[in-house]
Amino acid sequence: MARLNPTNIRYDVGRGGLPELTAQDIAAAIGMVSPGLGRELMCRLWWPEGAQLAAKELDRLLMEAQLGEWRRRSDALITAQLRAEVAESDRQRRVASTAVDAAKAEQWPRVGPGSPYAKIRIAVLAEMSAACLCPDCRGRGFVMIEGKIRGCATCETSGRAKVSDRARAEMVGVNRETYRTSIAPVYTWLIDFCQASLEPARREFMRRIE
Numbered sequence: 001m002a003r004l005n006p007t008n009i010r011y012d013v014g015r016g017g018l019p020e021l022t023a024q025d026i027a028a029a030i031g032m033v034s035p036g037l038g039r040e041l042m043c044r045l046w047w048p049e050g051a052q053l054a055a056k057e058l059d060r061l062l063m064e065a066q067l068g069e070w071r072r073r074s075d076a077l078i079t080a081q082l083r084a085e086v087a088e089s090d091r092q093r094r095v096a097s098t099a100v101d102a103a104k105a106e107q108w109p110r111v112g113p114g115s116p117y118a119k120i121r122i123a124v125l126a127e128m129s130a131a132c133l134c135p136d137c138r139g140r141g142f143v144m145i146e147g148k149i150r151g152c153a154t155c156e157t158s159g160r161a162k163v164s165d166r167a168r169a170e171m172v173g174v175n176r177e178t179y180r181t182s183i184a185p186v187y188t189w190l191i192d193f194c195q196a197s198l199e200p201a202r203r204e205f206m207r208r209i210e
Helices: 023-031 037-046 055-086 090-105 117-128 165-172 176-209
Strands: 142-145 148-151
Touching: 037 055, 037 117, 037 176, 055 090, 055 117, 055 176, 117 165, 117 176, 165 176
Parallel strands: none
Antiparallel strands: 142 148
């Protein structure tokens, strides 16, 4: 997809056994991918000029996803606390207390001024961008082995290079300890959510260009 971006690099030379494709072939394959968040993420990461959603709209969708998960976790805590209040037997109280503790451990940072959610969204998109592509598959998630397309074992078909907690903390603008204790759950959830949304679109794209 990087071929669709303005560049002076020639792509009409050999690519180590991968099928030769023109920019028109790639653009046509993208057009046949089912519309939705996955396709928009794919375009935003590797072909920004082809993204149908504005950057602010994509950010809004990701923000809503974060907020939805934050609410789910908050509701789980409230439910556990209410059950603890109506527990009657010692066993019920022990079970309820354990559930409350587990729900508390799953809580995310508060939402409001100074919260890290916007920085996390920016950092996650940066991590998933071409700058953090897997060195073996170059972000495709697939490699050509003996003339057949196989899933990349290095990145487990994610297309991403491994990024350390220290690097992620720096991208969000916090120290590593703060990242580990309060930011990591939000960060990993969002990047997994984006990857889950992106993967069907990427697989469909790969089928279109085979």
